[in-house]
Amino acid sequence: MSYQVALVPGDGIGPEVMVHATEILDAIGDKYDHVFNYVELEAGGKAIDSTGEPLPADTLEAAQQCDALLLAAVGGPKWDTLPGHLRPERALLGLRAGLGVFANLRPAALLPQLRQACPIKDEVLAASNPEGKASFDLLIVRELTGGLYFGKRGRIDEASGGHSPGAAFDTETYSWTEIERVLRAGYDAAKVRRHKLCIVDKANVLESSRYWREVAAVVSKDYPDIETSYLYVDNAAMQLIRAPGQFDVIVTSNLFGDILSDEASVLTGSIGMLPSASLGSPADPLAKNGRPMGMYEPIHGSAPDIADQDIANPLAMILSAAMMLRYSFGLEKEAKDIERAVNKVLDDGLRTKDIVNRSSGGANEKVVGTKEMGAAVRKAL
Amino acid sequence: MSYQVALVPGDGIGPEVMVHATEILDAIGDKYDHVFNYVELEAGGKAIDSTGEPLPADTLEAAQQCDALLLAAVGGPKWDTLPGHLRPERALLGLRAGLGVFANLRPAALLPQLRQACPIKDEVLAASNPEGKASFDLLIVRELTGGLYFGKRGRIDEASGGHSPGAAFDTETYSWTEIERVLRAGYDAAKVRRHKLCIVDKANVLESSRYWREVAAVVSKDYPDIETSYLYVDNAAMQLIRAPGQFDVIVTSNLFGDILSDEASVLTGSIGMLPSASLGSPADPLAKNGRPMGMYEPIHGSAPDIADQDIANPLAMILSAAMMLRYSFGLEKEAKDIERAVNKVLDDGLRTKDIVNRSSGGANEKVVGTKEMGAAVRKAL
Ligand SMILES: CC(C)[C@H](C(=O)O)[C@@H](O)C(=O)O
Numbered sequence: 001m002s003y004q005v006a007l008v009p010g011d012g013i014g015p016e017v018m019v020h021a022t023e024i025l026d027a028i029g030d031k032y033d034h035v036f037n038y039v040e041l042e043a044g045g046k047a048i049d050s051t052g053e054p055l056p057a058d059t060l061e062a063a064q065q066c067d068a069l070l071l072a073a074v075g076g077p078k079w080d081t082l083p084g085h086l087r088p089e090r091a092l093l094g095l096r097a098g099l100g101v102f103a104n105l106r107p108a109a110l111l112p113q114l115r116q117a118c119p120i121k122d123e124v125l126a127a128s129n130p131e132g133k134a135s136f137d138l139l140i141v142r143e144l145t146g147g148l149y150f151g152k153r154g155r156i157d158e159a160s161g162g163h164s165p166g167a168a169f170d171t172e173t174y175s176w177t178e179i180e181r182v183l184r185a186g187y188d189a190a191k192v193r194r195h196k197l198c199i200v201d202k203a204n205v206l207e208s209s210r211y212w213r214e215v216a217a218v219v220s221k222d223y224p225d226i227e228t229s230y231l232y233v234d235n236a237a238m239q240l241i242r243a244p245g246q247f248d249v250i251v252t253s254n255l256f257g258d259i260l261s262d263e264a265s266v267l268t269g270s271i272g273m274l275p276s277a278s279l280g281s282p283a284d285p286l287a288k289n290g291r292p293m294g295m296y297e298p299i300h301g302s303a304p305d306i307a308d309q310d311i312a313n314p315l316a317m318i319l320s321a322a323m324m325l326r327y328s329f330g331l332e333k334e335a336k337d338i339e340r341a342v343n344k345v346l347d348d349g350l351r352t353k354d355i356v357n358r359s360s361g362g363a364n365e366k367v368v369g370t371k372e373m374g375a376a377v378r379k380a381l
Numbered sequence: 382m383s384y385q386v387a388l389v390p391g392d393g394i395g396p397e398v399m400v401h402a403t404e405i406l407d408a409i410g411d412k413y414d415h416v417f418n419y420v421e422l423e424a425g426g427k428a429i430d431s432t433g434e435p436l437p438a439d440t441l442e443a444a445q446q447c448d449a450l451l452l453a454a455v456g457g458p459k460w461d462t463l464p465g466h467l468r469p470e471r472a473l474l475g476l477r478a479g480l481g482v483f484a485n486l487r488p489a490a491l492l493p494q495l496r497q498a499c500p501i502k503d504e505v506l507a508a509s510n511p512e513g514k515a516s517f518d519l520l521i522v523r524e525l526t527g528g529l530y531f532g533k534r535g536r537i538d539e540a541s542g543g544h545s546p547g548a549a550f551d552t553e554t555y556s557w558t559e560i561e562r563v564l565r566a567g568y569d570a571a572k573v574r575r576h577k578l579c580i581v582d583k584a585n586v587l588e589s590s591r592y593w594r595e596v597a598a599v600v601s602k603d604y605p606d607i608e609t610s611y612l613y614v615d616n617a618a619m620q621l622i623r624a625p626g627q628f629d630v631i632v633t634s635n636l637f638g639d640i641l642s643d644e645a646s647v648l649t650g651s652i653g654m655l656p657s658a659s660l661g662s663p664a665d666p667l668a669k670n671g672r673p674m675g676m677y678e679p680i681h682g683s684a685p686d687i688a689d690q691d692i693a694n695p696l697a698m699i700l701s702a703a704m705m706l707r708y709s710f711g712l713e714k715e716a717k718d719i720e721r722a723v724n725k726v727l728d729d730g731l732r733t734k735d736i737v738n739r740s741s742g743g744a745n746e747k748v749v750g751t752k753e754m755g756a757a758v759r760k761a762l
Pocket residue numbers: 089092258585586615
């Protein structure tokens with residue numbers, strides 16, 4: 001089969017990691033007889049430089065026509081002084097909304113090969129792990145197209161402290177439909193994992209959180225084999241550090257998901273390793289072949305300070321491509337193949353600078369650059 | 382001098398830790414010739430049981446007449462099924478608003494005696510510590526009477542997913558005055574610490590955060606000797622784990638402060654040790670003798686599972702009383718005296734169950750109960 005893949009290489013280290021994702025995809029194509037056609041698009045800083053806009057209309061339109069979008073990273077200090085609506089982040093928010101990708105899946109697992117890079121003590125990890133291992137494996141499902149990110153906001157022109165406008169506001173709004181669909185995405189993920197789902201909110205204060213719980217009370221009935229629990233966000237921020245092994249799938253709002261998934265990512269010791277998938281609904285007009293539209297990206301940023309130095313870790317980008325094969329194309333075997341190859345190069349001791357074992361000084365490990373790491377994964381396929 | 386101190390012993394372990402705070406205060410009174418008069422008040426679960434309301438009007442009125450309020454802990458599973466407006470937490474929110482205590486100071490420091498209880502690896506802590514020590518010492522100043530906690534909220538009666546009301550909302554609103562006063566509280570704290578202040582927000586998305594930055598641009602000019610920086614909340618959630626030693630004072634909104642201060646607390650390995658102060662303005666009508674009204678409480682909860690078993694750690698409550706002496710009564714010497722006494726009992730190896738060294742199994746440590754710990758601090762005075 002042939003697939004149309006939109007590519008946003010973006011800024012900073014984006015282009016140099018993207019190269020390895022497409023190389024790996026091409027290798028998968030050769031092996032399994034698929035054709036991946038790439039449509040390279042501009043968004044973020046690069047688009048600002050060439051068009052004045054972070055998300056040009058034709059970028060969004062072209063992306064909507066494709067089967068899925070791979071995005072490497074956007075942004076950098078060069079564009080940080082621009083007014084808010086012209087900043088590179090706008091491209092991300094615009095793509096999320098424009099592609100209708102409401103469910104953001106962010107896996108955070110401690111790989112056995114990288115255990116030493118985890119900032120948490122082994123005995124703390126082991127205490128909450130069901131098998132007593134110094135390890136955890138959780139998935140945060142973050143609502144991505146609603147809440148405080150997309151609610152009404154503005155200034156209120158009342159004098160306050162002698163200043164006018166004297167106040168500013170943002171609104172968190174969630175509809176039943178928005179909550180239900182992201183909860184279902186979470187439950188579907190839990191079905192193929194450890195059958196536990198924890199809803200994180202602030203229901204002791206927020207009306208929108210109480211509403212999430214009402215929706216959950218109804219939706220959870222459709223998943224009797226999944227154990228549903230609830231946690232306040234402040235407690236969740238503690239539990240992630242104190243006992244990460246207790247979690248399987250966490251479902252939460254856009255803002256809480258932003259904070260908690262970044263917190264969880266640093267626990268893995270390797271944000272250069274972490275992919276993400278943002279999915280729409282298979283029933284959406286943008287869905288192709290009954291499969292959801294998806295936007296796939298590493299959770300790391302554009303890291304302009306290390307760009308073009310052959311230092312960046314390409315694995316998060318490569319693993320994002322694997323997620324695309326799984327979720328938007330239904331190519332599970334192919335996705336697993338990539339994940340196995342990544343696992344193999346780690347087993348072989350290959351490490352980019354960001355994941356070198358701090359305490360052992362990297363004994364049995366070989367420090368490699370972006371290109372060598374990418375080539376090794378390709379070879380391991 | 383004589384001081385009127387409102388007491389809310391509250392629920393769970395509340396009463397048994399409160400006893401030790403008043404004992405210590407009385408000892409301080411004897412030593413320095415002060416008189417502390419206590420006004421015991423009901424709020425939280427206990428008040429619900431006796432009056433049907435979490436915060437009876439006469440509790441609030443009586444508290445307003447006092448010079449300061451000590452609160453131990455409120456809540457418990459017994460009251461968790463009540464509708465939101467009748468739950469024990471309402472007492473906290475009502476007291477905060479009713480006493481006008483807008484600046485919540487939450488110190489989080491890793492005490493050398495409790496280093497082993499910290500979940501973070503020594504080498505990670507040392508990497509960000511200015512002196513290379515496995516340690517950190519930060520203060521979160523959380524805005525406490527505004528933002529999403531107190532904004533307009535409700536249901537929206539539009540059909541969604543066949544449900545009506547089909548949506549719920551909450552509003553984050555901040556006025557210039559609200560932002561300015563909490564920033565000043567943060568700067569004042571930074572002056573007597575390490576002269577660094579980090580404002581945490583989500584200015585790449587939220588209008589209210591961008592407004593915080595505008596206020597900060599003006600207010601920071603009054604504190605030229607303090608270094609001001611900005612961090613997005615998702616990044617802050619990572620940095621707290623990865624490099625806590627970089628922080629001195631963090632100032633942030635009500636919701637972000639709730640999440641980040643709980644995250645920071647677990648890094649200290651000892652939430653049973655952590656006090657907090659919530660302060661109003663010295664210019665407020667409720668202020669007494671030119672000193673701000675204050676509400677002082679441990680950051681731990683009511684822990685009903687260990688109530689009445691002589692297990693709870695009374696130190697957070699005792700240290701909260703010390704903060705009261707410092708901030709509401711201006712009794713710095715007396716506050717230090719209590720803090721020194723707490724330090725001494727820790728040096729002597731006394732530990733309640735929650736702070737026993739996990740990895741050494743408590744060698745050189747003596748496990749004591751609530752009463753013995755309280756008595757030891759009194760003796761050390
Ligand atoms: C850049 C920013 C707008 C974005 C977000 O908050 O969603 C980022 O932090 C992320 O998590 O993808």
